[in-house]
Amino acid sequence: MPLLSLRLENFRLVGRANIELAPGINLFWGDNAQGKTTVLEAAGMLATGRSFRTARDRECIGWGAGEQRVGAVEGVFTAGPSRHEVRVAIEPSRKAVWLDRKPLRALSELWGLFRTVFFVPADLGLIQGPPQQRRAALDTLLSQSQPAYLQTLVGMTRALASRNGLLRRHVPPTDPQYDAFEKTLAVSAARTMLARARLAERLTEATRVTMAEITGGTEELALVYEAGFGTASGIGALCAAGTPADELAAELLALWRRARKGDLERGVTREGPHRDDLRFEIGGHDARSYASQGQTRSAVLALRLAELDLLAGLDPGRPPVLLLDDILGELDAGRAERFLNLVAKRQVQTLMTATGAAIVEATLPVERRFCLEKGNVTPDRETPGADRSGGQ
Amino acid sequence: MPELPAALQQLIAELGKLPGVGRRSAERMAFALLASEPDDVRPLADAVTRLHVEVGLCETCGYYTDRGVCPICTDPSRDETVLCVVEMPVDVIAFERTGGFRARYHVLGGVLSPLKGISPDDLNVAGLRKRLQNASIAEVILATSPSVEGEATAHYLSQILARDGVRFTRIGRGVPMGGSLDLADSGTLRLALEGRRAID
Numbered sequence: 001m002p003l004l005s006l007r008l009e010n011f012r013l014v015g016r017a018n019i020e021l022a023p024g025i026n027l028f029w030g031d032n033a034q035g036k037t038t039v040l041e042a043a044g045m046l047a048t049g050r051s052f053r054t055a056r057d058r059e060c061i062g063w064g065a066g067e068q069r070v071g072a073v074e075g076v077f078t079a080g081p082s083r084h085e086v087r088v089a090i091e092p093s094r095k096a097v098w099l100d101r102k103p104l105r106a107l108s109e110l111w112g113l114f115r116t117v118f119f120v121p122a123d124l125g126l127i128q129g130p131p132q133q134r135r136a137a138l139d140t141l142l143s144q145s146q147p148a149y150l151q152t153l154v155g156m157t158r159a160l161a162s163r164n165g166l167l168r169r170h171v172p173p174t175d176p177q178y179d180a181f182e183k184t185l186a187v188s189a190a191r192t193m194l195a196r197a198r199l200a201e202r203l204t205e206a207t208r209v210t211m212a213e214i215t216g217g218t219e220e221l222a223l224v225y226e227a228g229f230g231t232a233s234g235i236g237a238l239c240a241a242g243t244p245a246d247e248l249a250a251e252l253l254a255l256w257r258r259a260r261k262g263d264l265e266r267g268v269t270r271e272g273p274h275r276d277d278l279r280f281e282i283g284g285h286d287a288r289s290y291a292s293q294g295q296t297r298s299a300v301l302a303l304r305l306a307e308l309d310l311l312a313g314l315d316p317g318r319p320p321v322l323l324l325d326d327i328l329g330e331l332d333a334g335r336a337e338r339f340l341n342l343v344a345k346r347q348v349q350t351l352m353t354a355t356g357a358a359i360v361e362a363t364l365p366v367e368r369r370f371c372l373e374k375g376n377v378t379p380d381r382e383t384p385g386a387d388r389s390g391g392q
Numbered sequence: 393m394p395e396l397p398a399a400l401q402q403l404i405a406e407l408g409k410l411p412g413v414g415r416r417s418a419e420r421m422a423f424a425l426l427a428s429e430p431d432d433v434r435p436l437a438d439a440v441t442r443l444h445v446e447v448g449l450c451e452t453c454g455y456y457t458d459r460g461v462c463p464i465c466t467d468p469s470r471d472e473t474v475l476c477v478v479e480m481p482v483d484v485i486a487f488e489r490t491g492g493f494r495a496r497y498h499v500l501g502g503v504l505s506p507l508k509g510i511s512p513d514d515l516n517v518a519g520l521r522k523r524l525q526n527a528s529i530a531e532v533i534l535a536t537s538p539s540v541e542g543e544a545t546a547h548y549l550s551q552i553l554a555r556d557g558v559r560f561t562r563i564g565r566g567v568p569m570g571g572s573l574d575l576a577d578s579g580t581l582r583l584a585l586e587g588r589r590a591i592d
């Protein structure tokens with residue numbers, strides 16, 4: 001079982017909590033704004049060192065931290081035969097991560113040890129929302145399945161920012177500094193793009209199963225990788241064809257060299273993997289413009305389940321942990337119930353939040369239950385009041 | 393707690409600016425210095441005062457020296473055909489610790505970084521160009537760190553300094569990604585040197 005215990009210290013509104021988790025389904029219930037999502041956020045932080053709610057870590061430091069201003073999350077989990085301890089401590093201007101009591105130099109050293117798949121209400125906007133959300137979905141899954149990917153991605157981002165730096169400083173297009181940074185950029189960009197394209201294919205295969213499960217076999221979903229270059233460039237086709245990375249890098253290098261003049265006018269690199277996107281097609285149509293709200297919701301749930309299946313298949317000894325935030329509040333009852341049944345079928349450790357416990361327990365074999373009130377986490381076994389557990 | 397005397401406060405603040413020294417360590421050091429005899433503290437004060445007066449950078453290679461030219465550059469037993477290009481003077485120390493590496497060095501003083509506004513003019517590239525006019529140099533090892541900036545700087549130098557009869561090589565991947573040379577142990581660095589390859 002992956003996550004054995006979770007400890008929060010001055011983390012948002014939770015002053016102190018020691019949570020002993022069950023290997024099955026753990027339910028955190030209570031009214032809104034009592035700290036339910038915070039518990040899930042803390043669990044996610046152990047996997048990635050980051051919050052899924054905010055890019056500004058300091059927001060996680062609780063008021064109770066007082067003068068020391070440190071918020072922390074600790075967790076003990078098993079990875080295959082071994083047992084690990086992670087601590088993430090957040091201070092106003094820095095963050096430190098320890099693995100088995102040794103400080104880590106880079107967050108990438110953490111990724112992949114303890115994996116999570118989460119569903120948060122914001123996911124419902126994934127298909128129609130801005131592309132960075134869809135790129136982030138691909139990057140998160142890739143970083144969890146192959147930690148080297150994260151290093152490549154970080155390098156690519158830095159090389160791209162460096163090229164943009166040259167453009168912003170109006171360095172003339174013939175300056176060899178462009179060649180130097182474009183070479184470095186092309187190598188990491190080619191690897192990043194090929195990995196994303198390959199993942200889109202694997203997700204399409206995996207969602208064939210999960211979409212059928214969720215919709216009862218009526219809808220067909222495909223995920224299509226769209227390279228951040230115009231179609232005329234042929235880059236998208238090269239990625240889809242699984243071109244060797246060095247050949248793709250040579251093509252990218254030539255494209256960026258030719259683009260320098262135009263990029264200089266705009267002061268920014270116009271085309272590249274930072275413009276990549278992931279297109280959802282339902283029944284052969286682009287879901288951004290053609291799908292109903294019900295269809296896009298099914299597609300997002302199918303994607304998350306597919307992620308779970310992919311990660312579980314990658315290493316059967318270390319299944320990922322599923323984090324579900326307020327799924328009942330966001331989905332209609334029928335769809336939510338079908339989804340929860342599919343979750344139960346997969347028998348992975350799940351941490352989920354809900355405003356009431358009864359409706360979840362009617363569908364799912366909840367193993368352990370915690371009540372949240374004003375940031376206090378209390379294990380409970382009593383039946384919650386009927387008014388709270390009623391239909392949401 | 394009443395305020396500490398001004399001189400003590402200042403020492404703690406100054407020590408705390410050093411790399412790897414937190415507030416607590418700075419306090420411990422300051423209190424230890426205060427507890428020792430004045431004569432025992434004087435050599436430390438002298439060494440700090442002499443540091444910038446006496447130590448400068450070698451005119452030829454940019455490594456630390458208290459003469460115009462450093463002992464490595466004037467050592468006749470060094471291999472004149474190989475030049476190892478590094479980012480900072482401390483990197484020279486890392487290579488020297490591997491033992492048995494008998495090349496000469498060239499310290500750039502950093503790497504290209506459009507993000508930090510460091511351009512070729514801010515690095516000792518002109519000095520390197522001049523040294524390459526010496527016909528005896530047959531190999532230039534580009535030993536900048538394996539970061540984005542380090543890689544790009546190696547590409548840049550191999551492109552602008554290319555000439556017949558000089559081979560440009562890059563140290564192998566023994567050096568940890570994103571790690572700096574002075575953090576690599578000498579075994580790792582020796583492997584990196586052995587694994588060097590021609591730069592494309």
Ligand SMILES: [Zn+2]
Binds near residue numbers: 450451454455462465
């Ligand atoms: Zn010298």
